[in-house]
Amino acid sequence: MAAIPALEPFRVVGPPSTQAAKWKEWVERLEHYFTAIGAANSKKRSLLIHLAGEGIYRISKNITETGPPFTYDTLKNALMAHFAPLANPDYERFINAHSLTSKIKSALNSSPDAHQPS
Numbered sequence: 001m002a003a004i005p006a007l008e009p010f011r012v013v014g015p016p017s018t019q020a021a022k023w024k025e026w027v028e029r030l031e032h033y034f035t036a037i038g039a040a041n042s043k044k045r046s047l048l049i050h051l052a053g054e055g056i057y058r059i060s061k062n063i064t065e066t067g068p069p070f071t072y073d074t075l076k077n078a079l080m081a082h083f084a085p086l087a088n089p090d091y092e093r094f095i096n097a098h099s100l101t102s103k104i105k106s107a108l109n110s111s112p113d114a115h116q117p118s
Contacts, residue, residue: 004036009053016085023083026052027076044072 010026012019030048033039039047049057056079063078064070070078 004033007033007051009051010056011053012055012059016083020080020083020085023079027080041072045070045075048072048075 007026007029010023014022030051033051034044034047049060052060059082060070060075060079063082064075
């Protein structure tokens with residue numbers, strides 16, 4: 001069997017809003033790689049840090065500085081949380097209110113009686 005090429009490192013670049021999806025996809029590829037090479041569970045954490053590259057190494061170092069040693073799954077989930085977009089309740093309320101206002105205006109303007117005086 002031919003040698004299996006290593007994954008390209010994860011690039012921590014671009015808008016933060018796109019990082020979560022890119023990270024999730026990269027981890028899916030990593031897990032396929034683990035299957036292909038028959039990686040033991042005990043090596044997965046080190047392989048993740050090594051293959052993901054310098055940016056992920058720095059982030060994982062900051063995440064794991066406190067607390068007990070992280071397993072592969074714990075580190076993977078912590079990195080997922082790191083890249084997950086932050087919820088902004090004020091912005092969500094604004095978007096919902098704006099959407100509701102637009103729907104009401106649209107309904108009033110499309111009503112056949114809206115332009116006729118009472």
